[in-house]
Amino acid sequence: MLSRTADHLYWMARYTERAENLARLLDVTYRMSLQMHASSGGYWGAALGITGLEVAYKAKHGEKIEAGNVLRFMVVDLDNPSSLLASLKAARENCHAVRGTVTSEVWETINTTWLEARASATQLAQGAMQGSDLTKYFEWVKFRSHLSRGVTVGTMLQDEAFHFIRLGTFLERADNTARILDVKYDELAPEDTTSNEYYEWGALLRSVSAFEIYRKVYRDVITPNRVAELLILREDMPRSLHACMKEVHQILGFVANARSRETQRIAGMGYSELRYGRIDDILEVGLHDYLTKFLDGIAGLGNRISQDFLVPMS
Template identity: 45%
Template sequence: MMLSRTADHLFWMGRYMERAENLARLLEVSHAISLMPRSHNGGAEISAPLALTGRLEDFQSRHDGTEPAQVLHYMAYDLGNPASILSALRSARENAHAVRGKISSDMWMSLNASWLEGRKLAEQGEDFQWFFDWVKERAHLFRGATYSTMRRSDAFYFLRLGTFLERADNTARLLDVKSHLLPDQQSADSTDYYTWSTLLRGLGAFEAYHETYRDTLNGKRVFDLLLLREDMPRSLRACFDEIRQALAQIQGDNGRPARRLATELNAALEFTAMDEVFDEGMHPFLRRMLGEINRLGESIQRAYLEAA
């Protein structure tokens, strides 16, 4: 059985690299929606990433108001903010350095280059959109290196656990950026091309939506695609299925509670209909899912990542 300290570094390396990409997507979507003429709540969208990452109070203690450029700089480049993209890249690199013997040289070089280049870009103050695209590209390169060069051992599956637990959390939070700004279910069920297309593009799902539904963008179907579709890589159901499969590959019996919970969450989404989700309310449903994701993370932590 792998040492819990090693498993912890691998798990968090996966989480932090996924988090960097997810933050880029979250900021990209929030900023784009805030610039739209029909933006809800007087531009509250740009402050949503601060609230959803728990950094609103810290940001407000440093700045007057919520100017978009200040929010984006704080969430992208500020190393004093542990929830920034640059902080996530640094943490991913630090965890990788601690387990150099468990990962391939291609993986290490990818992470190390991402941190070094990201730090330079932050100093230069590059255009935010360009930076977000760069972060997404670096995340894709790292995942490609991982999938192509890492042996399918426990180390690989702990990294996968971190990646998909973080992705599930992000999908729920990113959908919540949209849902908590909607006044009622009817708004979520109406057509709002620009905001829905921005959300889909932010999750890399715009083309998949039109391939799947072949009609005008509709809020109910967007949520269906990103919550319940097993064939969408960033849907909640797909993430829970990946977590379930990774847990099944890790040796030992310590993880039975986590495996059971992952299986239950995956099955619950498999047999849930969107009408049931809207009956509960999209915002309450997503908050409940975030609670379940946190509970699953704690179960994994107790089973594998804490020293005996």
């Protein structure tokens, strides 16, 4: 398929996944800030930190980290290219550019998501950015992302277009899971197991739909190290780094071309480390260092995918 088409599909998927993860993160942060009002500023600072938006936020709203402003900035602000609404817009624009390549159901889903997201964002922005309208909005964004994914799997031919959409989805998801884990783990001392900490780890799990999975897998109290293990190494946990990299590695095999050998090798190395890795070894290195290296690896892989497939020089 056309390289430019693959590029649009890949970014369409990345932005859709990014919007979903942002909705997850903000939803959990909002709920936590309601439960533990005292430290709410810290939660919002962390949310900005995960997404790397602290500097941009302060440039617009000043030094004070205030819930309403953070939400406004991260949900409805189109000047912020990483906001929820901006991500949905970018997904829609990428889809629009290749609307003939995806099925009409996929296009209709992504286009409707944008049209409705814009309409409800306008309403939200007029209010105080709080309350059940806000949480409903996050629920809705997650639901629309499920719908996009479902309509993609359910209606598209499993050809290259499909593969590049999936590649974007899993690369973005790996990045987002690593970020959520990194900031929370950094912020929460693993030894501390007060009840506050319990809620916070529980919230982290919920933000990646892993709370019930954790219970099912470990049948035990929540400990930070197990949370890390679940989100990094579990093959069967759909948002874990292992599960994402397994998909990325496999998809790169499907779309391989004459110049992609090195990219496949690098993806294969990354996948093998997760597949055969042990949580104790990772914690010994230090989780933050490990995740920083992982995020660098994901960024590098993204660049290589662009060069090999999406915007080749000739």
